[in-house]
Amino acid sequence: MVVVFYFAAFFVATEFALVQTRKSALESALEAGKGNRRKLQTALKMVQNLNEYLSTTQVGVTLAGIILGWIGEGTIEILIVDALRIAPISETGLHAIGAILGVMLLTYLEVVLTEIVPKNLSIDMPMKMMMLVVTPLHYFHILFYPFVWLLNVSAAAIIHLFGLRPASESNDVLTQAEILRLSRNAVTGGMLDKNDLLYMQRAFDFNDKIAKDIMVDRTSLEVVDITDSVKTVINYYLRQGFSRFPVVANNDKDKILGYVYIYDLIRQAQVDDRILVSKLLRTIITVPEVTPIQGLLQQMIQKQTPIVVVLDEYGGTSGIVTDKDIYEELFGVVKDEIDNVSSEYILKNADGSYKISGKTTLYDFERFFRTKNKNFDESESVTIAGYLLENYKVKRDDVITIGQFDLKVVDLNHNYIDWLEVRRHAASPDEQNAPQDKPAEINGQK
Template sequence: MSIWSGLFIAAALLLLNAFFVAAEFSLVAVNRASVEADAESGSLRASRVRKLLENLTVYLSGAQFGITVSALLLGFVAEPTVAKILTGGTSHSGLSVFIAVVFATSLHLVLGEQIPKYLALALPRRTAFLLSSLIRIYGKIFFPVVALLNYCANRILNRLGVEPKSEISASHTLGELEHLIEASGDGGVLDSEEVNLLRRSIRFADKTVADVLVPRVEVQALQKQDSVRKLVDLSVSTGFSRFPVFGIDLDDIQGVVHVKSVYNFPIKKRFSLSVKDLMNEVLIVPETRDLDDVLTDMRESRNQLLVVADEHGGTAGIVSMEDVVEEIVGEIGDEYDHMEVKTRAESLGSTIISGKLNLYEVEESTGLKIPEGPYETVAGYVLFRLGHLPEPSEIIETEGWKIEVLAVEGLRVANLRIVSPADFKAKGV
């Protein structure tokens, strides 16, 4: 074979190898949802790519077969051709063969492998659309060979207890979606607010009423014999508009009252009424009920305040529409709310937080990821770790973080200071 013939054949094989590599990586990397949408809108090229993706393993096997054959032939042709160029057509020396192999291999890796791979990964959609017709033609021609090789490979996998898949799954678990969102945030595709909103939306599916309820000890309630004046005063002092109504005690919830119900009566009659004259039927849900089901309950019953029962038949707390929605969008306040500051950054880098914060809120505001356990709040975690009601200044450590108790109100851990490992080092702690 002459040098020119060898160069021409080597260039053709190099181009063929690049084609197969680009075809393989573009089919794997292309956005399937985008292809589906374009195919549904009538795009012919998108329809061709969709058909390739529906039988992806066959076409990937075909591409691998093409890469293997073209690479072997390229080595067979390129090495002696380059050696002839180095020696001027005379007998090959050991050094010329070595140089020829290194040169041919480098050319193959750069032009036949790396460049088409990076091009396909950078522009998967355009590459797949451009090559789809050639891939289909090649697939039809070599289908018998590829089908035989696939059959052999699948038989081996079956013997190993692995079930072969005909196409790559485009679906993701919630955990995988959360990692994708975090990666998008780190890469600057999403801003911090968008990342937090999407993360909350994903975690919402795993939450129950117990994660968001207002605990019994914090419930503001009225007795059914209480006057309308007391209802109005309680609404003004708390900023709330709905209250549970009980008979004997909080385990005897009989209804829910809205302060606006007062305006259904004439002015002269309003303050002669009691709360039981204004209350509506109450809906009671278990604390294990999923939040998405609670939203359905609220929509169907048209009641935005539900009472939560524990497993012993007592009242565990209450949950409002606002409590549920805040799990997705974050803290909501209006001009009538008495907003409680739950976190406050200190000048030295540490953060003071309320013991009421749940584990996700702690991670979101400080970066500290508390392991899950038999507790819902950071205060519960501190009690779990210490095994007793702490005194102010008591400290626990977890994975390099320091949690210091600042205030205890009655039997409740009210405020804590969170110090990160970086703050430890900065302060020389």
């Protein structure tokens, strides 16, 4: 009977190992050269023909169950009856009690030893169990093949009577939602990095978006006119910060003729900055609003252009898309030199004040608040904390006024200012007339 228990447990473990072992895991192990190559190839064949080999395990489980029920109940009943003969119970009563207890005990042993334990082992370590059972299963499959073939043909015929098609391993294809759900489980289980999941989600979203979804709208579009000189556009660049500008005719955004690149303008300015930008015009391509991002990126690579014009259904300019807009769909916001200071250093509070790190450079402070302070230029300090410590004797909760700004020391650690609270008050007439450095807002037109 012990042997029958073993075979029943073996077939249950094999069944769950087949179901739990992923085809991709076996293929990865083969490519990496890990484990016994012959066993891995046999296991891969079994997983690829899952229905056939599951039928073999089901035949084994059924046969083991029948044999256990045939010899197990009687054997356990005899043992129980012999143990209870010391009790003053009639022979009929002993056999009745023995039969009931025999069924209960056999059921318990069968469920625990041949179902739950092997099932849990196969679920916890499917690859290891698969490597243990693959060779015996191969020979059992050969032994049971005629019976397995008969069962599969009979089952397929019955399924056809219901107007259905038998399940096929080739139909086991996951949807995007299922892939993401499995990936989230892998992140929870520590088998996948959460950033990998994030990029996977963005990649799926990337394929579903069109040019209109990521473009810079025409209302936010900064352009220059075809009659502008190189000097004029360079001055505009210094105010706005964009390295590329669409060039239009008659200041009409529906008449985009091309674009100019700041490098070309600066190089030309070394020779003659009075020349018109029409002499430095680069070709720009146009695409409809409904162009998929994937196709848009391929066109930009093929045409070697970092900027395209998006046209609406009437042929007018709807907006522009740059290579940066596309990259940000996959990698998130990518800040560069023209963008505002990172929120890691400057945070806006609900009451309108700002929490600023002492590590913020003086230049970034001026750039963020669009101000200019002559004292900053004369200081040898680089950061706002260094400037305050250089010029003031500060302690926690001190408020220092610099121009339009009240700077409160909120976090002083080992004589270093970690964080400040900054409030801006109304500017004096002198401050209002002072020159301002205006940094560029983010609009993807780098």
